Amino acid sequence: MGHPEAAARFVADDARAHWHDQALWFVRLKRDRQAHGLPEWEELRSCAAQIKAHTVSRLPQYLEEFERNATAAGAVVHWARDAEEHNRIVHRILSERGVTRLVKSKSMLTEECDLNPYLEARGIEVVDTDLGERIVQLAGEKPSHIVLPAIHKKKEEIGVLFHEHLGTQEGASDPTYLTEAARGHLRERFLAAQAGLTGVNFAIAETGGVVVCTNEGNADMGTSLPPIHIACMGVEKLIPRLADLGVFTRLLARSATGQPATTYTSHFHGPMKGGELHVVVVDNGRSALLAAEAHRRALSCIRCGACMNTCPVFRRSGGYSYGAVIPGPIGSILSPARDPARHASLPFASTLCGSCSDVCPVRIDLHSQLLAWRGELAEKRLVPAGKRLAMKAASLVFRHPALYALGGRVGRFLLRHLPRALLYGRWNAWGRQRELPPAPARSFRELYDGRDDG
Amino acid sequence: MDSKRAILEALRRTDLPPAPLPPYPAPVRFADPERQFAESLLSVGGRYLRAADAAQLASQLAAVEPFARAGRMVSLVPGVGRSDLDLSAISDPHQLEGLDFAVLPGAFGVAENGAVWVEGASLPLRALFVVPQHLALVVPAGAVVQTMQDAYERIAFRGAGFGVFVSGPSKTADIEQSLVIGAHGARSCTVAILG
Ligand code: SF4
DSSP: OOHHHHHHHHHHSHHHHHHHHHHHHHHHHHHHHHHHTOTTHHHHHHHHHHHHHHHHHTHHHHHHHHHHHHHHTTOEEEEESSHHHHHHHHHHHHHHTTOOEEEEOOOHHHHHTTHHHHHHTTTOEEEEOSHHHHHHHHTTOOOSSSSSTTTTOOHHHHHHHHHHHHOOOTTOOOHHHHHHHHHHHHHHHHHHOSEEEEOOSEEETTTTEEEEEESSOHHHHHHHSSSEEEEEEEGGGEESOGGGHHHHHHHHHHHHHSOSSOSEEEEEESOOTTOEEEEEEEOTTHHHHHHOGGGGGGGGOOOOOHHHHHOHHHHHHOGGGGOSSSOHHHHHHHHHHHOTTTTTTGGGSOOOOOHHHHHOTTOOOHHHHHHHHHHHHHHTTOSOHHHHHHHHHHHHHHHOHHHHHHHHHHHHHHHHHSOHHHHTSTTOSGGGTSOOOOOOSSOHHHHHHTOOOO | OOHHHHHHHHHHTSOOOOOOOOOOOOOOOOSSHHHHHHHHHHHTTOEEEEESSHHHHHHHHHTSHHHHHOSSEEEOSTTSSOOSSOGGGOOOGGGGTTOOEEEEEOSEEETTTTEEEEEGGGOSSGGGGTSSSEEEEEEETTOEESSHHHHHHTOOOOSSEEEEEEOSSOEEOTTTTOOEEOSSSOSEEEEEEEO
C-alpha cells in the first residue's frame, strides 16, 4: 500500500485527523517560541550543520577515536554491519549473562532492527519504558512518531488498554491518573530488570562517551538500577568534541518539544561501579547513504521530529501512512534509500512547501531532497504510469506558452460550465474533500496585459 | 573480515573532501544569570530557593511539602536534611527504592534552561538522582553559567565518569500531549542556591 491509500484511512476519521493536526501544530508553536527566544538561533543551526558535515566527512577517523576512548573508559565497543548482526550481538551479551528481563528506553535504531521480536523469540522479556512506547507496545503497535510515539492515540483508548493490562479503573482516561499507573507498573519492571538498553543521542569521539536525553528519566532508571547497560547507535551519532554538545543540546529539545532542555541529559563514560557498558555501533545501510551524494546530508539528522510536527502532510495523514520506521519528511528520504520500490510513493507525500527545511536544527535540505528523489524514482521507472504521463504532459504544457494559455482558457470554461457530477467525478482526487476554486473571469496574463501603467 | 573493518572500509569508499569545523556562535548574555536561572527553572516545573547558609536553607526546605512529609530521606549536603540510610553501607542501588527525598550537591546551574550539572563522582550510587521520589539540588552561589555552551567549558571527562544535567522534575506528555509531572524520576525538583 502506498502513502495515498494509507493516508485515506487516516483522514476517514475526520475528527481524529483534525485533532492530530492541531496537537502537532501546538508542538510546532512551542518550538517557535523557544527558537525566537534565542538571538543566535540561526547561527546555532548553521554551526550544527557544519559540525555534522565535518563529522560525516571523516567518519572512519572519528569512529576509531571514539572506540579508543570508550574502551579506555571501560566500555566494550561492538560493530554490526546490519540489523541481523546488531540483534545477534545484543542477544549474545544478554544470554551469556543469563539475562531474561530487559528494560529499554527509546531507540529508533532498535525499531529499525526489529530487536524486540528477535529477543522475545529467544525467551527474553523486553519492556519499553518510555510511556508512549509502552502504550504502543501494549497495543501491539509501532511508534507513529519518533518523539511522540503514541500521538495517534486518544486518552480513552489508552484508558481501555491500561484497564486491560495494568488494571486501572474501567472508563478512566485522565492522563495524570494513567501516567501514575504506568509509573508504578514500570517501576516494578525497572527494579526487576537485569539489564537496560538505551539508544544514543550523541557519541563523543574525543572522550568516548555516549549521551542520552529523556524527559521521563526512563533511560536513567534503566541504566542505574541493573548493572548492565547496552547502548545502541548508528555510525552517524558521532560528534567530534565534548564542547560540541553545547550547540546540539541547545537545539535538540527546543526543536523537538519546545522545551529549553530535556529533563535529563546523561553522559556515560564507562560502566557504573561493578557494572558493564556495551556500545553497539551499527552501519545497516548508513555507509550506502554516505555514498549517495544527493542524500548524504540526511545522515546529519538528530531525530528531533520537528520536520514531522510542521509538515502539513504528516499532520493530516499520521505517521502510519508512511509505512516506515521513520515517518515524515526525513523518513521519506531515508526509506527510499533502503528500498526504492517499496517506498516509491513517499517522496510524493509532500507539498514541497519547505517548512521542514526551515525548522530542521541541522539545516538538512529536506524538501530539495524530496524533489531529487522524485526525479530519481522516475528514472528508475518506479513512478506509476499515470503520474509519469501527467508529469510529461505538464512538462509539455509548461514549455509551450501558447499551449499553456489555451489550457487556461479551456479550464476556466469547463470549471464554469461542466455539471457538478462530471466535475467532481472519480478522476478528481483533489475535489474529494475540497471545493474547486471559482473560475476567475480573466487569467493573470490577461489582467497583466490590460493593466494601466499610469 | 571482521565487522569493524568491513564498516570502516565501506565508509572509506566514499572519499569526501574534509569539511572544516566551524567556530561556535557567540551565545546570549543575560544581565542577571541567577535571576534567569530561577525563571527558567520555574518554566520547567522546578522550585527555586535562595539561602545564605545551611541553617536558612534547612528552614526553607521545612516549608517544602514533599520534604516536610518525607518519611525516609538521604542528604549529601552537610547541615541540610538528614540521612535515614547509611549510604556508605550500601552497594546495591535497589535499596534506594522507598526513599522519599534526596538532597544532593549540584556543581553549577545553567541560566538558559534551569538545568543543574550533577557529577557522578559526587554520588556514592548513580541511581540517587532518579530513584528517590523527590529531589533537591544544592548549588553554590556564584555557580550559575549563562548557557549550555558555557556549561561545557566547565565539564571534563578524563577516563571513566558519569554526569547528568537535570532540568526540573521528571515529566511526560505522551498521553494526548497533556503535561504530567512525575513520569519515572523525581516528582518534584527543588534547586537551592546556597551561600
Ligand atoms: S530531519 Fe531535521 S527536523 Fe527532521 S528529525 Fe532530523 S534533525 Fe529533526
